[in-house]
Amino acid sequence: MGLLSFATFLPIAGALLILAVPRKNLPLVRIIAAVFTFIPLVITSYLWTQFDYTAAGINTESGFQFVEHLPWIPTYHIEYFIGVDGLSFPMVWLTTLLSFLAIFASWNIDKAQKGYFSLFLLLVTGMMGVFVALDFFLFYIFWEVMLLPMYFLIGVWGGPRREYAAIKFFLYTLFGSVLMLVAMLALYFNVGDPVNGGHTFNMLHMMNQSNHQPWLQVFNVRFWLYIALFVGFAIKVPVFPFHTWLPDAHVEAPTAISVILAGILLKMGTYGLMRISYPILPDMARYTSYFLATLGVINILYGAFVAMAQKDLKKLVAYSSISHMGFVLLGMAVFTEAGMNGAMFQMFSHGMITAMLFLLVGVIYDRAHHRQIDGFGGLGVSMPVYTGVASLAFFAALGLPGMSGFIAEAMVFIGAFPVYRTLTIISAFGIIVTAGYILWTVQRVFLGQLNPKYTEIAEINGRELFTLIPLGILVVFFGVYPMPILNLMKTSLNYLVTLIP
């Protein structure tokens, strides 16, 4: 078993181990969860040092790294085929990082901890699998594996309206999955394996246009396949108008789950588009690019405007995610080097920034037991350290230079402007609105007279800082010097750009 598989499946082993621990031994449960998410982080960090920056991947197996390719269900040509390239590796590393940190944000889970942590670990394996799978069927399995623990994590450990939110999330995503399933099967039956001529779930074979059988060369077929895949992925991003599950899910989910949801799960939508839709149906990617860019701009502005109207802090952060994911869409819709790299960098950067924001919301929710923005005020007086860290995160979300979000957004703007000038100008309007809702929020929560209810509120503690500091450092580091991440991904992404006609 290769290191990549090991990192992927280790959390499941942890989940099983937790189930064997007596319920009363809560510290052991937490330790197991921490250890079994920490080891994958160590492994992926090690793999980073071994990463070959010159290999493109995308549609050539030789370009992938740490590949494991074994037959699994030969009757249906299903293979255990995993590997990473510049497109997936940053997300794999981010997944291991956020999973590890999220364990510490789960410290205060107060019921059925065994169930919680084992489901969480199962979720981690699902997420890792989605990013490493190169066989479509395997990808689909992991995609679905992720769904179920998420449903329970929201539905059991969530807030007051958890059941509504969980079922909405579940059904919405399932609806997308079904479309993806149909598209996958259509591809399966119409792509020939170049070796034996049979059907194949191998994504790389699907990407090779010469393997497409005549039916799959028909414009309408390709178009509707693309749309089916698109809707499946768009729900995950979420792209307007498929986004309304997100605020509900976020508001109800426990802190750590919101972190995972916004930090990793949303990126799977755009990742899927880049990994699957673009290389398999590149002509359709080009055909629908204006449409995608428009949706991106709508996400940016609509998300920002609606965020400004929110009264619940967590909901505000959720809508800000919608807005920031718009930059990913805009950047990836233009097929320029700067745009594509900017989009991917935004996925990585937003993963860290939004994780920080949700962790920060969790910190005050744990103390105040509410999230009404207007219900705070003046926290800068009683929680100066918390205010400092929160300011850093909010400024990062606002796109302040010196932090990763700025680099990503600037690259997207630079990449998109020559292609869609008007759309880019409209989207740039978002920088004003974003400044508006962020600073207004900062003011209402941290500035002004201290709300007398919170004079005695406890300052952020060491465990909470432990979850935030690494992210804060990375956000600043990659904002000042983004090359470590760009080096990881640029070869693959530049190659992906050349695949689009």
Added chain:
Amino acid sequence: MITQALIIWLLPLLAFTIQIFVGKRLPRKGDWVSVSAIGISFMLSIMLMIQMFMAYDPEFAVTAAMPWIETGNFAIPLGIRLDNLAIIMLMVVTTVSFLVHVYSMGYMAGDQYYNRFFAYLSLFSFSMLGLVLWDNLFGIYMMWELVGICSYLLIGFYFTKDSAANAGKKAFITNRIGDFGFLIGLLIVFTTIGSFNFSAIHEGVSSGLLSGGLLTAAGVLLFAGAVGKSAQFPLHVWLPDAMEGPTPVSALIHAATMVAAGVYLMARLSFMLSFDAMLVVAYIGGFTAIFAATIAITQNDIKRVLAYSTVSQLGYMIMALGVGSYMAGFFHLVTHAMFKAGLFLGSGSVIHAMHHSMHKLHLHEDPNDLRLMGGFKSKMPVTYATFLIFTLALSGIPFFSGFLSKDAILGGTLAFAMSQHNPIHFLLPVFGFTAAMITAFYMFRLVIRTFYGKPVRPEIYEHIHESPKQMTVPLMVLAALSIFIVYTLPSFNPTGAAGGWFDHLIQHPHSAVSAQLGHDVLHIDHETEHLAHISGIIISILVAGLGILLAFFIYYWKKADHTRIAQSIRPLYLLSFNKYYFDEIYQATFVRGLLAWNDLLNWFDAKIIDGIVNLSATVTRVFSAVSGLFDLHIVDGLVNGLANVTSLFGNGLRKIQTGQVQNYILGALLGTVLIIIISLI
């Protein structure tokens, strides 16, 4: 030299890092960390300045670049450009910043967040120095945003006050509106030329890669950034509110350096301004100069008067760059930085004294209100003397620095108007001279009402004291830097900068637009220039004298009652006093409009978009309920019905299955008869 520049730049960042993390635990709360960092930067800047003087070359420039973002074909390198413009600007920034740091040790003493204040000052110094050093627009844009956030943090330093928190937010958002234009301008430049580097842009524009309407658009959009940062009309509204910040901040950021960044940017970019873009720049600047001056007349808050004065003076600088008086615009930036920083620090000294006096008396009035002052001359001699020097400089009185630079600007606008065929452009010098008169008037109104006459409130006056040395020494240094000779050496001519080092070292860069067009974008011959400058000197001395005289006439000799004057022109007075109602108008339109729009979209999101989702869920549920009923009654009903029918038939038929042979024979006979009848028919 580059290493020196890097040290100058990075030391304050180091100080910030130390201060923000451990400042509280250091002795004296670590103020010496920030002060010594900027102190060393200051001294290194002097060394750079000396090297510049040794070269004494208008074309002097050292550059260095390194790769930064690079993804194949797309690359943004970062580089430093040390030329005369940058070195003089470094000198200005480090000088004022160092003096403000020293001053703050006195002014901020005892503040709860003392170390944080110095941390922010250091962060600001770092950002501002970076803005000066970068050789490319992208780097400038980054530092531009960073100085913006420092400004936000420092305006809102007294963050428990709602007005301070509001002012910080307003400053940042208003600036972002300008930056929106800046960003689009950047994108146009990068898309057409493929680089952010100034020399590459120069080449690109010269060779026509960016030309015509797009060039004008790029110039105007980049200027939009400067409109925000330098508080030009119509984005001027944030600067007066920014006075909520501690006074040293007002001096450093909102008078001397950050607000001048817009002017610096336009100086850097003046080579790529087309004629139309120059006109836009000139008119915005000129209008701002007079517009803000008319507001300054009626304000009673000592800092607000100075704030509107700053807006107005920045307008002068912008106007100068618009009419092609490159040296004059930058010159005024430098001289203004010194005397306006001095004015703010001087007002801070007064406010500090007022504050302490009121504190002793347990009064809760506004220490900034000049209606409560008067006669402070004898109590605060150093503050008064230096304040007077700064005022004379700002009013444009010979022998002071402001006269040289302001006169250069006014002469420049006059020369521009005279060289154009369109007489409407004489509006620019008219704006300029009128504003000069108003400036002299409102500044002396301020001086007279603060320092001269009898104390308005004797009890407050009693407790007024001169400020400590940390505060008065910087004032004296700045006062020395407001004397003409600092800028005219080796010449001793008090009426003009010509022949001095500044005039020699800062020369108009070759216009790339002219190179592209093949003829000068703006041509002013020497005759016109000379004539304009002579007339400029005469008129500007006259108008300044008139303004001062008027101020003395009303406020010192009290020949006319200013309240009566205000009454007689009440509508005008109210317009000025209420700042032409710009805040109210923006509040009622943009702010309210945006909030309403947000609520509308939120409603749309919750009721329509999510409504459709929930509706589809409901429809599905209703459908499944109907299906359930259908299944139960129709489908299952059919199945059951068939069974019922079958059993019905079965029951019916069972009755004829009697088992008696006679019955069967009878049936058979009847059947036979029936068949015969049918076949017969």
